[in-house]
Amino acid sequence: MTTTQTFPLKQETDIVVVRQQVRKAAEQARLGLVSQTKIVTAASEIARNALIYGGGGECRIEQQMRDGRTAVCLIISDQGPGIEDLDKAMVDGYTSGNGLGLGLSGARRLVDDFVIRSEPGNGTVVELWKWR
Amino acid sequence: MVDRIPILKMGQYLLLSIQVDMHDQLAIDLQEDLTEQIVRHKAKGVLIDISSLEIVDSFIGRMLAHIANVSRILDAKVIVVGMQPAVAITLVELGLSLEGIATALNVEKGMRWLERTVDRDMSLEPESDDDTDISAEAGN
Amino acid sequence: MSSPILASLLQQHEPEVLANWVAAQRAAGIRADLIDEQTVQANSQELLRGFAAALAQGSDSLEAPQWKPVKMLLDRLSQVQSRQGFSPSETATFVFSLKEPLFTLLQKHAENPLEHIWTTTQLIDKLGLYSMESYMTGRETVIREQQESMLELSTPVVELWRGVLAIPLIGSLDSNRTQIVMEALLQKIVETESDIAIIDITGVPTVDTMVAQHLLKTVTAAKLMGAKCIISGIRPQIAATIVHLGVELGDVVTKSSLADAFRLALRELDVRLVANTNTIR
Numbered sequence: 001m002t003t004t005q006t007f008p009l010k011q012e013t014d015i016v017v018v019r020q021q022v023r024k025a026a027e028q029a030r031l032g033l034v035s036q037t038k039i040v041t042a043a044s045e046i047a048r049n050a051l052i053y054g055g056g057g058e059c060r061i062e063q064q065m066r067d068g069r070t071a072v073c074l075i076i077s078d079q080g081p082g083i084e085d086l087d088k089a090m091v092d093g094y095t096s097g098n099g100l101g102l103g104l105s106g107a108r109r110l111v112d113d114f115v116i117r118s119e120p121g122n123g124t125v126v127e128l129w130k131w132r
Numbered sequence: 133m134v135d136r137i138p139i140l141k142m143g144q145y146l147l148l149s150i151q152v153d154m155h156d157q158l159a160i161d162l163q164e165d166l167t168e169q170i171v172r173h174k175a176k177g178v179l180i181d182i183s184s185l186e187i188v189d190s191f192i193g194r195m196l197a198h199i200a201n202v203s204r205i206l207d208a209k210v211i212v213v214g215m216q217p218a219v220a221i222t223l224v225e226l227g228l229s230l231e232g233i234a235t236a237l238n239v240e241k242g243m244r245w246l247e248r249t250v251d252r253d254m255s256l257e258p259e260s261d262d263d264t265d266i267s268a269e270a271g272n
Numbered sequence: 273m274s275s276p277i278l279a280s281l282l283q284q285h286e287p288e289v290l291a292n293w294v295a296a297q298r299a300a301g302i303r304a305d306l307i308d309e310q311t312v313q314a315n316s317q318e319l320l321r322g323f324a325a326a327l328a329q330g331s332d333s334l335e336a337p338q339w340k341p342v343k344m345l346l347d348r349l350s351q352v353q354s355r356q357g358f359s360p361s362e363t364a365t366f367v368f369s370l371k372e373p374l375f376t377l378l379q380k381h382a383e384n385p386l387e388h389i390w391t392t393t394q395l396i397d398k399l400g401l402y403s404m405e406s407y408m409t410g411r412e413t414v415i416r417e418q419q420e421s422m423l424e425l426s427t428p429v430v431e432l433w434r435g436v437l438a439i440p441l442i443g444s445l446d447s448n449r450t451q452i453v454m455e456a457l458l459q460k461i462v463e464t465e466s467d468i469a470i471i472d473i474t475g476v477p478t479v480d481t482m483v484a485q486h487l488l489k490t491v492t493a494a495k496l497m498g499a500k501c502i503i504s505g506i507r508p509q510i511a512a513t514i515v516h517l518g519v520e521l522g523d524v525v526t527k528s529s530l531a532d533a534f535r536l537a538l539r540e541l542d543v544r545l546v547a548n549t550n551t552i553r
Contacts, residue, residue: 016155019187034455037187037218041226044189048156068409092227103190106226213498217458220493229492236498237465 006060009078015047018059022074025061029070031132039072039130042107046076046126049103054078054124064129071112071131083118090116137162139169145246146170146208147239149181159195166199170208176253177246178203181239183214193228200233209249211235213242278374278392279327281381282320290317292373300365306356315366319345323370323399334398346403351410363407367400420452427453429460436537437466438530442475447482454490461499468537469494472530474505484519491524500540502526504533 005025007018022043026036043059050057057078064071083089092105104126108114113129137158140147146169152158170178180196182188188196196212203210211234215223223230234249236242282289293316294309302312322342329338346367353363374392378385427449429439439457461469471487473479479487491501504527506514514521527533538545 012157013155016153019153023186034218034221037216037222038225041187041189041222044187044191045226048189048191068412106190106228109225109227110222215497217455217462217493217497220458220496221455221489223496224489224492230496235496237462237467238498241465241467241498 004060004062006058008056008058009047009051009076010056012051015044015051018047019044021061022059022072025063025072026130029063029072029132031070031072031130035130035132038110039074039128042110042128042130043074043076045103045107046074046128050076050078050080050124050126054080057123066129066131069131071129074128075125076128077123077125079123082120082122082124083116084120086116086118135161136165139165141169141173141175144174144176144250145243146173146175146178147181148179149184151184153186154192156191159192163195163198163202167202167206170203170206175208176250177209177211179239179242179246180210180212181214181242182212182219183216183238185216185219188215188219188223188228190226190228193223193226193230196233197230209234209246209253211242211245214238276328276330277382278378278388279324279330281377282324282327285377285381286320286324289373289377290320292376293320293370296369296372297366300369301362303358303362306358315349319349320370334402342399343402346399347406350403350406351413354407354410355414360404360407364400364404367396367403371396423449423452427456429457431464431466432470432534433538433541433543435465435467435541436470436534437461437464437468438470438472438534440472440475440530443477445473445476445479445483447486450483450486454486454493457490458493458497461494461497466499468500468502468540470502470504470530470533470537472504472533473510474507474530476505476507476510479510479513481517481519484514484517488519488521488524500525502533502536504528504530 005021007021008014009018019040022040023036026039031039047059050059055078057076057080060075060077062073062075064073088094090105090108094105095103104116107126107128111128111130113127115127116124118124135158137148137150137152137154146166148162148166150162154162166178169175178199180199185192200210212230213236215235234245236245290313294313297312297316298309302309319342322345326336326338326342329336333339334343349366350363371393374396375385375389378388378392382388427439427441429437432438437457437460439453441453445453457469457471460466471490473487487503491503494501502525506526506528525536527536
């Protein structure tokens with residue numbers, strides 16, 4: 001059973017909407033409270049990245065099955081400049097802006113599966129998974 | 133949507149309770165408001181209650197650290213109270229440990245800490261020696 | 273495809289097929305201790321109607337949308353049965369026993385029964401396999417839930433004094449168990465408004481890097497919430513492992529025994545214990 005919803009990331013208040021919708025999806029997938037909090041926080045980090053560095057994009061929220069467990073899958077994409085050196089961007093403390101540099105690396109630690117695709121000029125897509 | 137987080141003055145302390153899912157601008161406004169009010173009221177301490185916050189991401193974490201740093205320079209103690217377990221676990225996993233920020237379990241405990249710390253700071257008597265420290269006198 | 277023919281036949285002869293099916297199930301043996309005949313009848317009727325409705329839309333592929341209601345029904349029935357303690361074959365028999373009445377029906381009324389019987393048997397096989405899969409999913413969920421509740425049972429958080437919690441950990445710790453234990457501890461800290469929590473690992477034979485890190489994360493999380501943690505009862509081997517693994521204990525307070533940790537906790541809370549005689553040290 002899959003349900004899919006897509007939310008825009010055009011302005012700052014959209015991050016709040018995404019957080020609330022991810023929370024709702026995580027509750028529906030019956031994730032525990034800590035897991036809910038982790039995926040919502042990860043979504044917040046990645047959504048802010050998409051907005052600030054990617055110039056906006058969208059967040060797709062899906063409920064999926066993974067190895068017989070209910071999972072929440074988020075696909076956050078932007079059409080921004082992309083990330084030049086993915087390996088470097090995944091290291092704690094690395095930032096191209098003025099953040100703490102915990103966004104990508106921190107978000108990866110918060111979820112069960114993390115997939116990132118990016119090439120210069122073609123935007124960035126981040127897939128976040130959390131299951132029961 | 134709320135556009136300002138209210139800051140309450142109580143004696144020489146400022147209290148604020150964050151009860152909404154903050155968007156980034158709200159957090160930035162809060163930093164500015166708070167700095168301004170600390171100066172205006174010559175506040176000695178700030179208590180920030182986050183027991184209603186369901187998440188703290190790196191942005192809000194950074195805001196808390198910023199508030200603590202600015203307040204320190206303005207000579208006001210800051211304590212953050214009521215962080216939920218799930219939020220704390222997530223923050224640690226995210227890589228933020230909010231070093232240097234005092235914390236307490238709830239508003240009462242936080243208030244007591246503020247009073248104690250500010251009193252000690254204002255006291256003209258020499259510091260007493262039997263100040264119990266968790267690392268001192270251990271293990272006998 | 274044969275589906276529409278079978279569908280219309282089913283609509284015409286529903287009571288008869290239903291009766292035959294329930295009879296077939298009875299012949300195979302109904303677990304009277306787990307389910308009553310009325311429920312069997314109701315379940316069978318619901319499935320039969322769903323089956324006919326899906327067939328009427330004419331696809332033998334279970335992936336097609338019209339089969340969704342049937343699949344959901346099978347999910348529900350099989351998972352309930354796996355919880356109630358039905359065996360896998362008892363669960364499968366429910367679907368497979370539909371073959372006989374359907375074949376009888378086709379033989380009696382269809383023009384070219386053999387061809388229809390073949391496609392029908394394929395379809396029933398698919399449904400049977402599907403119900404087996406949901407039965408297994410149900411089983412796995414039960415196992416996982418039992419594991420979780422066992423973990424919770426094996427990790428009591430106790431209040432030693434007002435404001436002092438202790439969690440005596442016993443047995444080997446894996447990262448999953450450590451995580452559950454630590455969540456329980458932090459939750460209890462909030463509930464009891466305790467300032468100090470003692471994590472006693474006297475009963476833990478070894479720790480690996482993951483577990484050591486979980487312990488440290490818990491200490492940090494507790495600090496963020498405004499509580500202090502003391503780790504007590506670290507065995508010499510574990511101390512060596514921690515140093516060897518290069519895990520930074522940082523400013524975590526450690527004590528050799530739970531008693532020492534408790535004494536330190538009381539001192540922190542400014543509690544003084546006074547003995548009546550001088551026999552107690």
